Structure formats: structure tokens, C-alpha cells
Amino acid sequence: MNHLFSFSRLFALLAKEMTQMMRDRITFGMMIGIPLVQLALFGFAINTDPKQLPAALVTTSQDQFTRAIVSALEVTNYYRFDYVGISAKDADELMLEGKVSFIVTIPADLSKRVLRGDEPQILIEADASDPSASSGAVSTLSTVAKQALTRALGTQSQQDSQLDIVVHRRYNPEGISQYNIVPGLLGVILQLVMVMMTAMALTREVERGTMENLLAMPATPFEIMLGKILPYLGVGAVQVIVILVAAKMVFHVPFVGSLALLISGILVFISSLVLIGYFISTVAGSQMQAMQMSFFFFLPSLMLSGFMFPFKGMPYWAQMIGEIFPLTHFLRLVRGVMLKGADLEAMRSPMLALMGFTIILVILSLARFRKTLD
Amino acid sequence: MKAIDVRNLVKRFGDKTVVDNVTLSVEEGEISGFLGPNGSGKTTTIRVMCGLLTPDAGEGSVLGYDLHADQLKIKRQVGYMTQKFSFYTDLTIEENLYFVARLYGLSPARTYVRDTLDKLGLTSRRHQLAGLLSGGWKQRLALAACIMHKPKLLLLDEPTAGVDPKARREFWDEIHDLAAGGMTVMVSTHYMDEAERCHRINYIAYGKLLTSGTVDEVVAQAGLHTFILSGKGAQSASRMLQAENGVDQIAPFGNSLHVVGKNKALLETAVNKASHQFDVRCEPGQTTLEDVFIQYMSGSTDNMAEPELEGK
Ligand SMILES: Nc1ncnc2c1ncn2[C@@H]1O[C@H](COP(=O)(O)OP(=O)(O)OP(=O)(O)O)[C@@H](O)[C@H]1O
Numbered sequence A: 001m002n003h004l005f006s007f008s009r010l011f012a013l014l015a016k017e018m019t020q021m022m023r024d025r026i027t028f029g030m031m032i033g034i035p036l037v038q039l040a041l042f043g044f045a046i047n048t049d050p051k052q053l054p055a056a057l058v059t060t061s062q063d064q065f066t067r068a069i070v071s072a073l074e075v076t077n078y079y080r081f082d083y084v085g086i087s088a089k090d091a092d093e094l095m096l097e098g099k100v101s102f103i104v105t106i107p108a109d110l111s112k113r114v115l116r117g118d119e120p121q122i123l124i125e126a127d128a129s130d131p132s133a134s135s136g137a138v139s140t141l142s143t144v145a146k147q148a149l150t151r152a153l154g155t156q157s158q159q160d161s162q163l164d165i166v167v168h169r170r171y172n173p174e175g176i177s178q179y180n181i182v183p184g185l186l187g188v189i190l191q192l193v194m195v196m197m198t199a200m201a202l203t204r205e206v207e208r209g210t211m212e213n214l215l216a217m218p219a220t221p222f223e224i225m226l227g228k229i230l231p232y233l234g235v236g237a238v239q240v241i242v243i244l245v246a247a248k249m250v251f252h253v254p255f256v257g258s259l260a261l262l263i264s265g266i267l268v269f270i271s272s273l274v275l276i277g278y279f280i281s282t283v284a285g286s287q288m289q290a291m292q293m294s295f296f297f298f299l300p301s302l303m304l305s306g307f308m309f310p311f312k313g314m315p316y317w318a319q320m321i322g323e324i325f326p327l328t329h330f331l332r333l334v335r336g337v338m339l340k341g342a343d344l345e346a347m348r349s350p351m352l353a354l355m356g357f358t359i360i361l362v363i364l365s366l367a368r369f370r371k372t373l374d
Numbered sequence B: 001m002k003a004i005d006v007r008n009l010v011k012r013f014g015d016k017t018v019v020d021n022v023t024l025s026v027e028e029g030e031i032s033g034f035l036g037p038n039g040s041g042k043t044t045t046i047r048v049m050c051g052l053l054t055p056d057a058g059e060g061s062v063l064g065y066d067l068h069a070d071q072l073k074i075k076r077q078v079g080y081m082t083q084k085f086s087f088y089t090d091l092t093i094e095e096n097l098y099f100v101a102r103l104y105g106l107s108p109a110r111t112y113v114r115d116t117l118d119k120l121g122l123t124s125r126r127h128q129l130a131g132l133l134s135g136g137w138k139q140r141l142a143l144a145a146c147i148m149h150k151p152k153l154l155l156l157d158e159p160t161a162g163v164d165p166k167a168r169r170e171f172w173d174e175i176h177d178l179a180a181g182g183m184t185v186m187v188s189t190h191y192m193d194e195a196e197r198c199h200r201i202n203y204i205a206y207g208k209l210l211t212s213g214t215v216d217e218v219v220a221q222a223g224l225h226t227f228i229l230s231g232k233g234a235q236s237a238s239r240m241l242q243a244e245n246g247v248d249q250i251a252p253f254g255n256s257l258h259v260v261g262k263n264k265a266l267l268e269t270a271v272n273k274a275s276h277q278f279d280v281r282c283e284p285g286q287t288t289l290e291d292v293f294i295q296y297m298s299g300s301t302d303n304m305a306e307p308e309l310e311g312k
């Protein structure tokens, strides 16, 4: 028999954990209940009005009219042009990756047309997968641009400026916020339940004194850890199914991306959550402490991940903090895949970030292995 | 080979030394009793020996395996019954036994579980939650679960606390059977009659091992003398003797009085004085193990006590 790992011992631990889980009606109910209740509550969106959203400017002209319009847009404080003068293709790429919320396309011959008295077109593409982020910015846009053009013309001609502003809401043409909230909820609910349940599962053993018995038997710490983690991965899977089905059937959230990519993302995300829970349980002395620590972790990540408030609308420091939560990266991934149909190439950075978290957490948990009671 | 052979074990929690330089050995097939007042470090010593706690100092071997290096091997051949019931109260009796059987790789698990249930007489109640068992039945279940894998060494931490006399008798019959079959048993207890059923006893107080040996050896080593006073005047004699030199302990047993002291001459004078003054008969008696332990307890200082009290 292998000394460090044996499947029969792992099986013993798994069977025991599952039996306990099934027997605990309240916890079992929580697994299904929490997603449903949360979906019902958060399904009604919270709207916010963020400023300073990153935008890309696609244009080749540098004339006064273009400058006037761009600076007027910046003055509204809704737009921040991080990328100027890039190609339409690059801009598309940036939006898919979630790096910009808007693409403003100004034709190269804008000044010629304005002076000729034509009606030039300006195209604004908004990433509407997060409608709360884009709605304010889009609604002010056409007045601001027209005024800017009139002012620029003012010195040269008396005629009224003609400007045709075309707004494309991409990924979510109708600006429905459930589309954004429901995939986000997938991440939030998984985080709430996974971290807390795993954290409490191991502390319960310590609190009830069964840990002493468990450690006195030949189970290795690695087996004990796996025995705790795997059942909760299963719980997570059940929740994912509940939420995805509800998203489709109740909220009619479109699913345009690859299911396989989404599922691999979810797997990595859940692994990181369960490991966080495990880590908490190695630090906490009681179930109460474990619960409090889970919440201590849960609340800021909820606030700063881009679930409650549009990520790009937060102050820089808050965004920096937001980056340290797996949830932030998972939200990018789930929204990208579900709503925008992003592929692995486009989702590389959130995916890598999630994997990074998982690896770090595995190392941390291994280091905190408890072989003894002290 | 000795089943347990540890030297100079030290275990501290914070700045409190809970196990203080304990050297202990147990022969194979022996039933070794572990006695001492509450908080003296019995549980802690047992935990160190089965690899649950890392000692701060000391070395030794358990079942021939090194205490530091081979903890996993030790665990596989040791059965440890914890002081507090530590099986899963939310699992049934049968599920708990399956869990243990699978964890030790006993196969087929079903046979082991069925035999254990049969022997316990719990077959008809096997689907009952372990948490709903009465205290005594919990202890029996726990013992049955820790001997299922036929360990070479059985460490029992107060296994009979709260168990009725008949069950206690059966418990000890079983322990003697197991020892006869070659199993080494170390058992902690607060009951004197249980101590007397052990081949050897070890007495620990406030972290220090004060004495070990057979019951007779321990009693003899203590060097105590005992007189038994009986009669109508016993009550009054007791009050008078309390003030006498040479009387270390007075304990009433029904209508008689055990008077114990270290100094035989002084004790005899005091007892004679009492028999002259009061209506009591006085005869030399057997010093019991309990007398010896009470003597040790009053002579040593409390682990929990404040430092200024320690010097008293
Ligand atoms: N994990 C721990 N942390 C701090 N102190 C501890 C710990 N475990 C035990 N102690 C202390 O060590 C001392 C010895 O405890 P231990 O449980 O070994 O005593 P015991 O002889 O088994 O007592 P009892 O007969 O009451 O079971 C006690 O004072 C206890 O408070």
C-alpha cells in the first residue's frame, strides 16, 4: 500500500464527507436555495453612473473638428481616451478583452464634409454587456458632440452643424442589465457558498474534536485536504448548473460563447475558491471565526470585483485592489464568454490570473497542512 | 523490544510546561496504567506518543518506530481512543465503522464492520446516529472502532469515564483478552480499582512522572503507614487527629477511619492517644493505592497554579 496516498483512504474520506453533507438538510438546502434567492434579488439591476470610462479613438484625421469633439467628450468626464489613432481592428480587440468600454470612430474626411455642409457620421460603439456602465455616457454623447461641432464652426460659418451620430450597443443591443448581472451572479454565488462551506467543513472537525481522531488514523494531510475539497467542487458544479439553467430559462441571457471555455474557467475559479476556504479553515479556530473570515474576504471582493459597480468606473486604487480577487477575473471571463463570445485568445489574461491564484493557493494550503494538533 | 520507550519528553504550551522530562517504557503485551490528577498531562503525553503532538524535546520509539521520523507508521499500528468521543455524531454507527475500516484499508470492509457490530451487540441499532448513543455506549463503540484494525498498541484515554460497573467489568475483561493476545495497552484512568487491574502503573503529576511500577511496588515505594480506627468515637477522634503531628491523611470509610502517615513512630503515638481518649478500636491496616496517590497529590504543586503559589 502506498504510504502517502491511497485511493481507498481518499474514498473513505469522500464517502464520509458526502454522507454528512447530505444529512445536513440546512446546508444542503443552502446549496440550491442561495443561488435561487440571490438570482431573484439581484436580477433587478443596480444602476450606477460611472465616469472616466476607457475609450478608444479610431481616426486618421487631426483636424480642429475632430479635436473639438474629442475634447468635448473628455470634458463630460464620461470618456477617457486611452487609445488614440489606432486601427478599427485593434479597437475591436481591445473591447473584446474588456480594456475599453467605447470605440469612437471619426471619419478621416470629417472637416472636408463639415465645411462642405454635408452630414458627416460619427460612430460610437459602446460595450453594452455592462449597460449600467455605458448608459449615461451614451445618452450625453450626441448633444455634447453636436455642441462641440457648432462651437468649432461658429467662427467660420453661421450655418447649423449637421452631425449624424450612430450609436452601436455591442454585445447587448437592448441594454438589458440582467444580461450583465446574471453571469456576474454566477461568480458571486459560487464565491459565497464555496469559500464559506469549505472553511467551515474543516473547522467543524477541529471544533467537534473529530480532528484528533482523524489525525490519529492513517489518513495523510493531503488525503484529508482532498477529501474536504472534492465534495465541495461537486457542490459548486450543482450550483453552476442551477444558475446557468436559470440564466437561460428565466432571464433569457444570451449565451454566445463556447461552453467548454466557460466550464474550464469555472473549474479553475471554483478550485481557487475551495482552496481559499481550506486555507481559512487552517487559520480559524472555530466555525464562527471561519464564517467571519469568509465574510471578511467576501464583502470587499463583492464591492471591488466589478459586480456591484462597473470596474472601469472605480478609482484607480480600488481597481488595483480589485485585481487581487479571483472574482474580478472570473467576472471578466464569464461576461466575455457568455455575452461577447470571446475565445481563449481574448480571455487569456483572466484565465492566466485565475490559474495563478489557484497555484499560489495550493502552495499556501500545502504549507499550512496540519499533521498534528498543535 | 519495548512497545513504548520514550525518554525525556518535554511538551510546552506557551510558557507552560505540560509534560516535563517524562521517561516511560512499556513492555510488549503489558497493560500499563497511566494515573494522575486532572490537568497533569496524561492526555498530552498520550498525544505525543501517537504522533498527534510534536514534542519540544525528548526522543524515543513507539513499536520500534522513531517518534519523530515514522509518525505515519506509528499511526497505522496504534489504536487511540480519545478522552472525548471523537467519532462523527452525525453519522450512523455503521457509517462510522465503515469509515474507520476503509481508512485503515481493512478489506473486505463489510466483514469487519459486520463482525464488530455483532460483537458489540449493536447490529439492530446500526442505523442509529452515533451522537444519539448514551455515554457508555459511545465509549464501547469507540473502543470497538479503535481495535478493528488489530493495532499492536492500544492507547486508551479514560475509556471508562461514565460507564456503568458491569460494562466497566466487561471493558476490562476485553482489555485483558487483548493483552493476552499480544496487544500492548496503555490506559489512563482515575479509578483505583482499574489501576489495580493493570500490570504496571505510572503516576504523573503536573507534568512530572513521579513513580512507576507494579501496584505493590508503588505502594511500597511510597513508604506510608496506615492505621484503621473503628468504633463510636471515630468522628471525634478524626477531629483530634487532624491537629496531631505525623498524621498526613485521614479518610473516613463508612464507620472506620484510615489514618495515614509517613513517619511510623509519630503516627503510632498519635493513634494511641486517640484510642485512649475516645471509644475507638485501633489496628494497623493496608496502605491503599489511593492513599499513596493522595499523598503524592498533596505533595506536588499544581500546573495551573500561579507562580507565587508554586513554591508553597
Ligand atoms: N492545546 C493546548 N494548549 C494549551 N494548553 C493545553 C493544551 N492542551 C492541554 N493543555 C494544558 O495542559 C495541561 C495538561 O492537560 P492534559 O489534557 O494533558 O491533562 P490530563 O492529565 O489529561 O487531565 P484530565 O485528567 O483532566 O484529562 C492542562 O493544564 C491543560 O490546560
Ligand SMILES: [Mg+2]
Pocket (backbone or CB within 6 Å): B042, B043, B044, B083, B157
Ligand atoms: Mg485527559
